[in-house]
Amino acid sequence: xxxxxARRIGAGLWARALVxxxxxxxxxxxxxxxxxxxxxxxxxxSSSITIGATVxxxxxxxxxxxxxxxxxxxxxxxxxxxxxxxxxxxxYQYLDDGYxxxxxxxxxxxxxxxxxxxxxxxxxxxxxxxxxxxFLNAQKVPQLFIESxxxxxxxxxxxxxxxxxxxxxxxxxxxxAYIKANFAGKKIGYLSQADExxxxxxxxxxxxxxxxxxxxxxxxxxxTLAGPLSNQMAALKAAGAQVVVLATIPAATALAMLPxxxxxxxxxxxxxxxxxxxxxxxxLLSSFAQKGGGTPAxxxxxxxxxxxxxxxxxxxPESDTANPWVQAEKNILQQxxxxxxxxxxxxxxxxxxxxxxxxxxxxxxxxxxxxxxQSLLNAINTxxxxxxxxxxxxxxxSSSVHFGFLGEEVxxxxxxxxxxxxxxxxxIGGVAVGPVQVTNAGPxxxxxxxxxxxxxxxxxxxxxxx
Amino acid sequence: MDAATxxxxxxxxxxxxxxxxxxxxxxxxxxxVVTLRLSSYNVYQVxxxxxxxxxxxxxxxxxxxxxxxxxxxxxxxxxxxxxMALLMNHTQSNFILELAxxxxxxxxxxxxxxxxxxxxxxxxxxxxxxxxxxxVPSVADKWPATxxxxxxxxxxxxxxxxSLSAEEWLTQIQIAxxxxxxxxxxxLLWSRFGRAFRAVRDDEIAASLAGIHVARTKxxxxxxxxxxxxxxxxxxxxxxxxxxxxxxxxxxxxQLLAAMVLGGTGTLIGxxxxxxxxxxxxxxxxxxxxxxxxxxxxxxxxxxxxxxxVLIVAMIAAxxxxxxxxxxxxxxxxxPGGGGTAVPVPxxxxx
Numbered sequence: 001x002x003x004x005x006a007r008r009i010g011a012g013l014w015a016r017a018l019v020x021x022x023x024x025x026x027x028x029x030x031x032x033x034x035x036x037x038x039x040x041x042x043x044x045x046s047s048s049i050t051i052g053a054t055v056x057x058x059x060x061x062x063x064x065x066x067x068x069x070x071x072x073x074x075x076x077x078x079x080x081x082x083x084x085x086x087x088x089x090x091x092y093q094y095l096d097d098g099y100x101x102x103x104x105x106x107x108x109x110x111x112x113x114x115x116x117x118x119x120x121x122x123x124x125x126x127x128x129x130x131x132x133x134x135f136l137n138a139q140k141v142p143q144l145f146i147e148s149x150x151x152x153x154x155x156x157x158x159x160x161x162x163x164x165x166x167x168x169x170x171x172x173x174x175x176x177a178y179i180k181a182n183f184a185g186k187k188i189g190y191l192s193q194a195d196e197x198x199x200x201x202x203x204x205x206x207x208x209x210x211x212x213x214x215x216x217x218x219x220x221x222x223x224t225l226a227g228p229l230s231n232q233m234a235a236l237k238a239a240g241a242q243v244v245v246l247a248t249i250p251a252a253t254a255l256a257m258l259p260x261x262x263x264x265x266x267x268x269x270x271x272x273x274x275x276x277x278x279x280x281x282x283x284l285l286s287s288f289a290q291k292g293g294g295t296p297a298x299x300x301x302x303x304x305x306x307x308x309x310x311x312x313x314x315x316x317p318e319s320d321t322a323n324p325w326v327q328a329e330k331n332i333l334q335q336x337x338x339x340x341x342x343x344x345x346x347x348x349x350x351x352x353x354x355x356x357x358x359x360x361x362x363x364x365x366x367x368x369x370x371x372x373x374q375s376l377l378n379a380i381n382t383x384x385x386x387x388x389x390x391x392x393x394x395x396x397x398s399s400s401v402h403f404g405f406l407g408e409e410v411x412x413x414x415x416x417x418x419x420x421x422x423x424x425x426x427x428i429g430g431v432a433v434g435p436v437q438v439t440n441a442g443p444x445x446x447x448x449x450x451x452x453x454x455x456x457x458x459x460x461x462x463x464x465x466x
Numbered sequence: 467m468d469a470a471t472x473x474x475x476x477x478x479x480x481x482x483x484x485x486x487x488x489x490x491x492x493x494x495x496x497x498x499v500v501t502l503r504l505s506s507y508n509v510y511q512v513x514x515x516x517x518x519x520x521x522x523x524x525x526x527x528x529x530x531x532x533x534x535x536x537x538x539x540x541x542x543x544x545x546x547x548x549x550m551a552l553l554m555n556h557t558q559s560n561f562i563l564e565l566a567x568x569x570x571x572x573x574x575x576x577x578x579x580x581x582x583x584x585x586x587x588x589x590x591x592x593x594x595x596x597x598x599x600x601x602v603p604s605v606a607d608k609w610p611a612t613x614x615x616x617x618x619x620x621x622x623x624x625x626x627x628x629s630l631s632a633e634e635w636l637t638q639i640q641i642a643x644x645x646x647x648x649x650x651x652x653x654l655l656w657s658r659f660g661r662a663f664r665a666v667r668d669d670e671i672a673a674s675l676a677g678i679h680v681a682r683t684k685x686x687x688x689x690x691x692x693x694x695x696x697x698x699x700x701x702x703x704x705x706x707x708x709x710x711x712x713x714x715x716x717x718x719x720x721q722l723l724a725a726m727v728l729g730g731t732g733t734l735i736g737x738x739x740x741x742x743x744x745x746x747x748x749x750x751x752x753x754x755x756x757x758x759x760x761x762x763x764x765x766x767x768x769x770x771x772x773x774x775x776v777l778i779v780a781m782i783a784a785x786x787x788x789x790x791x792x793x794x795x796x797x798x799x800x801x802p803g804g805g806g807t808a809v810p811v812p813x814x815x816x817x
Contacts, residue, residue, distance in 0.1 A: 101618070102713045103748065105706035106514065113507035113633070127712040130617035134707045138632070152617055194607055196615045221604055 041372045042141075043118030047084075049364065049371070050091045052111035053123040054104045054132075055147075057096035064250065064280045065124055067344045068147060069094040071353025072122050074337035075361065081336070085364040086371070093117065099124075101131035108132040112141055119144055119376065121360050122353070126150040126196060133158055142373055144363075144380075145356050145404065149274070150196060151441050154402035160373075162380065162397070164356055164404035166314055167441040168197055171272050171408065172204020172247070174312055174437055177446050178410045179243060179270060180208050187215045189241025189267070191232050191256055193248060194219040201247035201272050207443055215239040225252055228259040228292070237265040244268070248275040254284040257305045258292065269309045276311035277348035278413055278429070279318070307415050310433070312408040315355060315390035318346040319429025325390035328456040329354045355390045359404075362387045388454035392436045407438035407449050482656040483649075490645045497641050506633045510705065513637030515741040516644040517701035522726050522737035522744075523644075523651050524694025529723075530732020531655055532687035533667030534583060538595030539695045540719035541602035546572040546696025547703035547714070548606065551619035561624045565643065565700055572696020573689045580688030584681040599719045603711035618710025621703050640701045647694060648734050654690070663687050717770070724773050728780055730789030739788040747773060 043050040055069045056062045069092075076090040084090065093115060097103040104123075111117045112135075120136055123129055124147035133152075136143040137160045145164035146153050149171065153163035179188065188209060192198030198219065206214075216239035218232035233256055236244055244260075244267040246253055253275035260266070275281065282303035289302035316323040329351050333341040344350055364371065366379035366387075384397030393407030411430035436449040501509050521543055528534050546568035553564045579598055583591055606613040613619065626635030654660055665673040666683045674680050703709040725744045730736025751768040784791045 100712055100715065101708065101710055102702070102706055102718075105708075106511070106745075109507055109510050113510065114505065127616040127618065127710045130710065131706050131708040131713070134620055150617065196610060196617065199610065199615070221607060 041118065042116045044088070044371050047088060048091055049085070049088045050093065050115065050117050051119050051121045051360075052108075052115060052117040053092070053094040053121055054097040054107045054111075054128065055094050055122070055124045056099040057094075059098035059100070061099035061125070064277070064347075064349050065147075067340060067347070067349040068124065068353040068356070069122060070337055070340045071333060071350040072357035074332050074335075074340070075354055075357035077336040078332050079361055085361065086369045088371070090361075090364075092121075094122075097125075097128055099128060101127045104128040105131050105135070108135065112136070112139055117141070118371075119373065121145060122147060122356055124148065126152070129153075133161055136160055140373060142376055145359060147352075147356070149200070151200060154441070156400070160377070162402045162404070164359065165352075166312075166405045166408055167403060168200035168247075168272070168274075169204040169441045170406055170439055171274075171312055172201040173207055173439050173446060174204075174408050174410060175201075175245065175270055175272070175310070176205040176208025177437070178310065178434060179205075179245070180210075183243045183268065186213070186242040186268075187240050188213050189216040189218070189236040189239060189244045190214065191218045191220065191229065191236065191244060191246050191248065193252065194221050197249075197274065198247045201245075205245060208446075215241050220248075220252060222249065222252070225249075225255065227255065228288075229256045230259040230262075232256065233260040233265060234263060236260075236267070237263060242267055243270060246271045246275055248272070250275050250277065250280045250284055253281050254288050257285065258288055258302065261302075261305060269305075271309050271311045273312045273314075273348075273408075276306075276309060276413070278306050279345070279347035280349070282306060304415070306413050309413045311411055311413065311430070313411045313430050314392055314405045314408045315351065316392075317411070317430045318348075318351060323390075324456050325355075326351075329390070351390070359387055359389055359395070388457065390456075392453055393438050393449050394451065394454070403441060406440055407436055409436045410434040482653045486649045486652045490649045494642065494645050498638060501634050501637050501641070506631060509631075509633045509637045511745055513633070513640040514702065514705050514745050515738075516637070516640035517698050517705060518722075518725070518741035518744045519644045519698070519737050520647050520701055521695045521698025521722060522729065522740045523647055523734060524691040524698065525722055525726045526729075526732055526734065526737050527651055527655065527663070527694070528687055528691035529726065531660060531663040531667065532684060532691075534684060534687065535588070535592050535723075536595045536688075536691070537592050537719050537723065538579070538598035539692075539722050540714045540716065541599040542572045542576060542692040542695035543699025543702065543718070544602050544606070544709075544711075544714035545575050545692075546699040547621075547709040548613060548619070549696065550700040551621050551703060551709040552612075554621055555619055565697060568700035569693040569697040572699070573693030575696075576692020577685060577689040579692070580685040583688055584684050596716075596719075599716050603714060606711045614710065616710060616712070618708045618713070620708050621706075623704050636704055640704070643697065643701060647697065651690075651694070652734055659683075659686070721773060724777050727777060728787050730787030730791075733787070733789040736787050736789030 053069060055065065057066045057069075073092050073094070076092050079085060080089040093111065095107045095111065097107055104125075108120065108123075111120065119142040120132075121144045123143070126148045129143070129146045129148060130150075130152065133143060137158045141160060143158075143161040145162055147165065148163070149165050149168040150163070151167050151169060153161050155161065190202060190205065192202050202217075216236050218235055220229050220232060229252065237260070246256055246269060248256060248271070253271055257269070285302040285305055286299055289299045294302065316326055318326060320326055326346065330346055332354055333346065333350055340350065363376055363380050363384070366383045367375040368379075380397050381399045384395045387395055389395060391405045391407075392409055393405060395404045396406045397404065409432050412433045414429065414431050437446050438449045439446040497512070501512065504512065521539060525536065525539050528536055549571040550564045550568040553559050553567055579595070582594060586594055607615065610616075623632060623636045623639070626632055630638075655663070662673070662678045662683045665676060665678055666680050670680050673683070699714070703713065706713060721744060725740035726737065728743055729738070729740030751772050754768065780787060786793070
């Protein structure tokens with residue numbers, strides 16, 4: 001009898017909890033404030049422009065990439081301190097999605113539906129941004145300057161989406177052309193990340209390098225990347241590859257070079273720019289060598305493995321201290337993001353953030369006083385090619401091309417004196433070994449770029465005084 | 467007559483379907499009104515909660531009623547989501563059929579994984595399911611032409627009828643499915659199958675002496691549980707609008723398990739709490755971290771740390787989870803006829 005009573009009470013709760021819970025919800029809902037009527041353009045008032053982004057500030061993708069959004073914000077602070085754009089201050093809300101597309105989906109809806117952003121600017125990642133491309137386009141929210149080299153951002157189906165950095169296929173094509181011209185007759189091997197990043201680089205390489213000269217194609221899985229890629233490097237050595245192309249993220253670059261060195265394998269490395277930022281990869285090489293039980297001498301020598309690496313660059317590296325863009329980037333970061341500058345200095349990521357944000361500011365300026373989402377996109381489509389950027393080539397935007405930079409320079413990393421702009425002790429800088437070249441993301445030809453390179457406007461370079 | 471008296475006066479029939487269906491209908495009607503009143507973003511989150519509830523109900527059935535553990539339910543969610551997305555992208559099939567297929571294929575995967583599970587227990591079973599959670603994303607990565615690689619496969623919600631917004635319509639679909647699943651699982655657990663699940667959980671030898679086929683019962687629980695997870699995954703991928711490997715990491719499987727324990731293992735209503743935790747915990751921890759200015763370094767793993775800490779505290783202080791705690795409070799509520807009469811707290815069974 002006793003147990004029956006107990007069960008009935010327990011069962012009744014099933015119902016009561018639901019009923020009570022529902023009552024509570026209804027009560028809560030009726031007390032919610034009515035939502036204010038949206039202005040004609042979401043996120044834009046006479047004195048402000050609210051934009052947002054989702055970026056990895058935590059988790060495995062965060063190291064390095066977590067510097068980009070704060071670097072962008074330095075530019076916006078600079079612009080705001082100088083009166084904003086047409087009197088409107090830029091309010092940049094960047095949220096941490098931890099590189100998980102499910103989080104990106106939720107947070108992007110929060111930005112759009114709740115925080116009412118004008119545009120999504122500078123969000124990072126292929127899987128993450130693919131997850132919200134449909135949503136942002138359906139909502140007619142500009143998805144600008146996505147931090148990924150996926151070919152998918154320039155797609156007539158998604159008119160609101162714009163890439164910025166060179167597509168990975170362009171990286172592959174330009175590196176492939178260099179290999180074909182400079183390492184003819186040598187045996188080539190690939191190590192690529194087993195996802196679209198790696199596949200797109202390889203696609204570009206294969207457009208240029210004869211199939212017969214590729215002796216080994218190795219891959220690794222980014223999700224399970226935990227230790228040295230010894231098997232892959234041993235296979236490349238066994239196949240006799242004299243030139244090894246790495247389409248790797250920074251950690252994987254280090255985890256490939258170290259085990260190769262251990263087995264006495266020192267091929268000519270050609271590394272996609274994603275995994276070749278020396279201020280990021282150098283310290284990784286040293287710390288992995290230390291964790292792997294290397295002797296102090298080996299640890300000291302580890303970052304030297306980057307010496308002689310061939311890679312690409314689409315804007316001047318931080319080691320080029322005479323470059324006016326590098327000086328302008330340094331000024332802005334030093335003044336408007338002092339804690340970020342103290343921590344990271346000028347590296348590939350902070351430079352990237354400054355340049356990307358500055359591209360957006362020019363789009364706002366060009367869109368004019370009556371800012372709408374459409375006027376912003378029109379400004380990019382018609383004037384994007386004339387924006388001034390640190391890029392070696394102008395942006396390629398038009399109504400049909402939503403890629404940013406489609407040109408790069410092949411550079412060789414060489415040891416040099418520590419550049420004065422970087423307090424983190426980077427000592428390997430890129431030296432151009434070929435001309436700046438332009439191409440497209442498809443099978444189009446690679447051409448030498450002969451046009452001018454833009455210089456930063458005066459007010460930008462002299463920001464420290466103004 | 468105050469609200470409490472009204473609630474107390476509710477007496478439900480003993481026939482399972484008659485018990486569960488009216489409750490579900492009332493809840494459905496109330497939630498329908500709610501989705502029309504909330505802001506779009508809150509509506510969207512309610513939908514996400516509903517999707518997680520479906521997966522959690524499956525896990526609760528497996529662990530609470532049948533005593534098996536799974537660290538692979540995130541992967542079953544992925545199986546369901548990919549199944550639905552593949553059908554959406556390659557066939558012109560009916561939406562309901564696509565959801566059913568998501569549940570069906572995930573259940574089949576659960577069946578296959580459940581077979582060795584009949585011989586494994588505790589940490590060994592956890593290890594095997596963990597392997598599954600690691601393997602599924604790699605499989606999807608290996609064949610990008612089929613599974614869309616990093617970009618994944620897009621999912622589309624059927625066009626909303628009338629003046630409903632896309633968020634409202636999706637959330638109503640998710641709530642409806644969640645209620646149907648809860649009613650079905652509640653009925654199942656009330657039936658002889660539910661009794662068999664519990665009998666096997668409590669004592670396998672006694673169960674087999676009573677004529678229950680132990681292995682078959684365990685495999686069935688695993689398959690049904692995986693089917694629920696697959697359906698939950700499909701519903702979740704409707705929220706995100708895409709299915710890709712990054713969406714179903716190993717940590718999802720672990721968070722599902724933690725949310726189930728916190729909600730109240732073995733209960734169904736407890737899974738509502740679990741779903742709410744899964745959706746809101748990351749947000750709470752991020753705002754907590756920024757309020758106290760802990761910086762990105764601490765923020766990195768704060769959600770996981772809080773989940774872990776709360777889990778440890780809950781195991782010690784309230785092993786039956788939030789729902790168990792509420793039941794205890796209900797059992798000790800002051801009675802109109804004088805004082806808190808101690809009512810025996812029911813054991814954490816499914817009802």
